[in-house]
Amino acid sequence: MESMRTESADDGQAPMPSAQVVSKVLSENTSNNTFLKNTGVPVKSKKSETLAEKVATDLHEQVDVVKKKSEDQDQVLLQTQKELEEFKKQQ
DSSP: OOOOOSSOOTTSOOOOOHHHHHHHHHHHHOSOOHHHHHTTOOOOOHHHHHHHHHHHHHHHHHHHHHHHHHHHHHHHHHHHHHHHHHHHHHO
């Protein structure tokens, strides 16, 4: 585990606030972030990020399917209109 400090160091690095140190340690060592959420510390969940990515991917795939169906329907409509015009000409 990397060293985290709440006090100034001679190496020129700024000290981390205590809350940030606690947040970092807890988020790295526990999967239950209830304490952090209750104290108002922003928490990033790997599960929710991957879930959001999966949902976004699924939505993009669904949009692509709908676009393809729409394009197919447009082609059918154009063909039907052409056939109707030809039929009217024949009459």
